[in-house]
Amino acid sequence: xxxxxxxxxxxxxxxxxxxxxxxxxxxxxxxxxxxxxxxxxxxxxxxxxxxxxxxxxxxxxxxxxxxxxxxxxxxxxxxxxxxxxxxxxxxxxxxxxxxxxxxxxxxxxxxxxxxxxxxxxxxxxxxxxxxxxxxxxxxxxxxxxxxxxxxxxxxxxxxxxxxxxxxxxxxxxxxxxxxxxxxxxxxxxxxxxxxxxxxxxxxxxxxxxxxxxxxxxxxxxxxxxxxxxxxxxxxxxxxx
Amino acid sequence: xxxxxxxxxxxxxxxxxxxxxxxxxxxxxxxxxxxxxxxxxxxxxxxxxxxxxxxxxxxxxxxxxxxxxxxxxxxxxxxxxxxxxxxxxxxxxxxxxxxxxxxxxxxxxxxxxxxxxxxxxxxxxxxxxxxxxxxxxxxxxxxxxxxxxxxxxxxxxxxxxxxxxxxxxxxxxxxxxxxxxxxxxxxxxxxxxxxxxxxxxxxxxxxxxxxxxxxxxxxxxxxxxxxxxxxxxxxxxxxxxxxxxxxxxxxxxxxx
Numbered sequence: 001x002x003x004x005x006x007x008x009x010x011x012x013x014x015x016x017x018x019x020x021x022x023x024x025x026x027x028x029x030x031x032x033x034x035x036x037x038x039x040x041x042x043x044x045x046x047x048x049x050x051x052x053x054x055x056x057x058x059x060x061x062x063x064x065x066x067x068x069x070x071x072x073x074x075x076x077x078x079x080x081x082x083x084x085x086x087x088x089x090x091x092x093x094x095x096x097x098x099x100x101x102x103x104x105x106x107x108x109x110x111x112x113x114x115x116x117x118x119x120x121x122x123x124x125x126x127x128x129x130x131x132x133x134x135x136x137x138x139x140x141x142x143x144x145x146x147x148x149x150x151x152x153x154x155x156x157x158x159x160x161x162x163x164x165x166x167x168x169x170x171x172x173x174x175x176x177x178x179x180x181x182x183x184x185x186x187x188x189x190x191x192x193x194x195x196x197x198x199x200x201x202x203x204x205x206x207x208x209x210x211x212x213x214x215x216x217x218x219x220x221x222x223x224x225x226x227x228x229x230x231x232x233x234x235x236x237x238x239x240x
Numbered sequence: 241x242x243x244x245x246x247x248x249x250x251x252x253x254x255x256x257x258x259x260x261x262x263x264x265x266x267x268x269x270x271x272x273x274x275x276x277x278x279x280x281x282x283x284x285x286x287x288x289x290x291x292x293x294x295x296x297x298x299x300x301x302x303x304x305x306x307x308x309x310x311x312x313x314x315x316x317x318x319x320x321x322x323x324x325x326x327x328x329x330x331x332x333x334x335x336x337x338x339x340x341x342x343x344x345x346x347x348x349x350x351x352x353x354x355x356x357x358x359x360x361x362x363x364x365x366x367x368x369x370x371x372x373x374x375x376x377x378x379x380x381x382x383x384x385x386x387x388x389x390x391x392x393x394x395x396x397x398x399x400x401x402x403x404x405x406x407x408x409x410x411x412x413x414x415x416x417x418x419x420x421x422x423x424x425x426x427x428x429x430x431x432x433x434x435x436x437x438x439x440x441x442x443x444x445x446x447x448x449x450x451x452x453x454x455x456x457x458x459x460x461x462x463x464x465x466x467x468x469x470x471x472x473x474x475x476x477x478x479x480x481x482x483x484x485x486x487x488x489x490x491x492x493x494x495x496x
Contacts (some may be wrong), residue, residue, distance in 0.1 A: 132342035136401075139293055140356040140408060141332030143324070150359060154346050232346050232388035 006197050007206065014193040014203070021189035022210050028107050028175045028185055033168055035111025040118025047123055058119065065116035070109075070174050077109040078102065078181045106178030106185075114171045121163030125156040158229045165222035169215055176211075186210055244271040245307070246443045247412045252291055252301035254284075261287045262298070263467035269412060272441045276454035279464035280490060285447045288464070289416050292445070293334045294327050305330050306411045332360050335405030335413040339421050341397040343389035349376065349400045350385040356408045368407070375403040379433050395426030399433050406437075413437065415446040431457075451494050455479050463487045 009015040039061075046058035065073065081100040089098045129152060137147040179188035190207030194200040247269040254262040261284040269275055279285045290296040292303060294310070297319050303310045310330055311322035321327045343352050350372055357368040376382045379399040381392075389397050398418055405413060418434070419427045431450060435457050438444060448454060454461050454475060461478040463470045463486075471484045478487065 130342070130345070132338060132340050133344050135295055136336070136338065136342035136344065139295060139331055139334075139336040139338075140404075141328045141330075141360045142356075143328050146359055150355065151344055158346060232348075233390060 003199075003202060006193075006199060006202070014189075014197075017184075017189055018186070018193065018206065018210065021184055021186045022214060024103075024184060025172070025175050025186040025211075026214060028103060028110065028178055028183070029168070029172045031103075031107035032110035032114050032171050032175065033164075035108060036114030036118045036167070036171070039112065039115030040122050043115060043119035044122035044126065047119065048126060062116045062119055065113050070113055071177050071180070073113055074106065074109040074177050074180060077112070078105040081105055102178070102181040102183040106175065106181055106183050110171050110174045110178065113174060114167055117167045117170065118160075118164065121160050121167060122156060124163065125159035126152070128159045129155045158232075161222065161226050161229055165219070165226070168218060168222065172215060172218070173211070186214075245269070246271050246273075246305070247292070247445065248302075248304040249292060250302040250304075252288065252298045252303070254287055254291055254296060254298045261467055262291070264301070265464070265467070265469055266301075267445075267462065267469070269443050269445060271443055273460060274438045274442075274444045274458040275446065275460045275462060276458040277445065277447045277462045277464060278449075278451075278454055278487075278490070279470075283464045284467045285464045286416055289414050289445065289447050292414060293331050293336055294321060295336075297321070305333055328360075332356070332408055333411045335408055335410035337398070337401050337405055337413065337415045337418050339417040341389070341394070341401045341421070343397055343401055343404070345389055348386050348388055349381065349392070352389070352400060353404045353407045356404065361408065372403070372407055375406055376400075378436075379403045380429070393426060394422045395429045398422065398426075398430045402430075402433055402437075412443045412445060415444065415448065417447050417449065419448070419450055449494075451491060463490065465490075 005012055007013060007015055007018075043058045043061050046054040047062075049055065078100060082098065082105075085098045085100055086096075089096075133151060133155075134147065137151045142150065175185060176187035178185060179191065182188065184192075186207055190203045194203035197203070245268060247267070249265065249267045252262050252265045253260070265284075265288055267275070277285045277288070287296055291298040291301075294303075298312075299319050300314060308330070311326060313320050313322050343349070344355065347355065350369065353372040353375060354365065354368040357363045357371070358365050373382065373385065376385055379402055381396050381399055381403075384392060384396060384400070389400065392400065402418075415434070419430050422430065427450070431453055434444070434446070434453065438457050444458075446453065446458065456475070458475060460472065461475055462472045463478070463484070465486055470486055471478070473483070477483070479491070
């Protein structure tokens with residue numbers, strides 16, 4: 001009976017808070033994936049360019065953000081960013097600590113990491129496009145922008161989808177680390193619930209189940225998207 | 241319009257590193273000409289064709305398409321076109337058919353064919369679709385219009401690729417070994433489409449190993465050897481006694 005009550009939606013129940021927290025986890029991850037897509041595209045383009053300097057910068061980005069622990073990046077962006085904001089506040093006459101909004105800092109931190117993985121996914125997807133199809137686009141008179149929009153982007157998306165699905169799962173789990181900034185996402189809320197009810201096992205199991213539900217639901221959505229994107233592929237390669 | 245020069249190439253040269261692939265090739269195509277370019281592999285015939293629509297940039301020489309010269313900058317270092325805009329325009333007037341078809345794999349056959357007219361020529365979509373359907377009828381794959389390229393045979397893909405090039409209403413069609421990647425039993429259907437095009441008066445430049453096409457469909461044959469035009473003439477002249485010994489030896493390989 002106690003279990004039902006603490007998990008329920010009543011006055012002493014954590015049910016509603018946990019569901020909201022799962023929503024926050026989804027939102028942070030979605031924002032991170034979007035930020036990572038933008039960064040990843042830029043970094044992939046840099047790595048594919050003919051400029052030595054851009055190659056180097058792209059390489060540097062992926063090396064750093066894939067090689068340093070995620071937690072450290074989150075600390076760096078949240079606390080580092082907050083010190084910077086505080087310093088600016090001081091200069092403008094405000095005394096005391098100014099924190100970065102934890103949602104923003106968390107989404108950005110996970111996004112930066114996600115971007116380093118997405119860059120590799122996009123680069124591989126671009127290299128998978130047949131050179132002949134690109135030549136055919138040039139030969140018909142498409143200018144660079146048109147070729148990018150009509151031939152390259154749709155195919156990059158198609159080839160990148162399985163990799164992006166993988167990055168999404170990673171980012172979803174990385175978002176748990178954002179709990180260190182105090183953001184009430186699923187990890188943090190499970191922790192708080194466990195601590196205040198002293199039912200540690202129960203709440204961490206429930207938290208774990210909610211993560212599993214999120215990952216398997218999103219997995220299904222990605223699978224469906226992949227099947228749709230693969231309509232044009234020979235059937236042997238198509239279905240996953 | 242017979243007598244109009246559709247394509248004029250003058251003294252094209254091209255090297256890859258220290259290796260000179262084209263050592264000064266000239267060629268002129270009047271309206272309605274069907275010119276077969278023959279030669280052993282490595283003779284530079286594909287490179288020559290690719291230089292015409294600037295998929296390769298020639299180091300020297302002039303290219304005129306329908307009376308318009310492609311402006312080039314041959315300075316120190318690598319040559320490049322003076323205006324990418326002009327290049328895109330000229331390319332839209334030259335239909336290119338590749339050995340490996342190169343249909344866009346993420347689009348259906350119909351989408352492949354209307355892509356150029358709609359997005360490059362900016363023509364109304366409905367018009368492009370009805371013309372595309374007529375073209376598909378002509379190349380005999382109207383029933384495949386909503387199918388993706390990967391689900392077609394090589395011969396069907398190549399016919400779709402020809403339709404895609406024709407949809408641009410090109411001044412000249414360039415064929416780069418259009419049947420070389422096909423299984424033998426699929427060669428005929430592609431050659432039939434090309435023959436029908438020739439009979440309609442399309443100006444065509446065809447790099448090929450199909451001797452029957454060169455002999456029976458084209459009105460001029462060019463034999464390339466080591467980056468030069470070794471000899472050229474009508475099929476009767478070339479396949480008769482008048483040809484050079486090297487050409488006779490070359491076609492001898494095909495007789496066996």
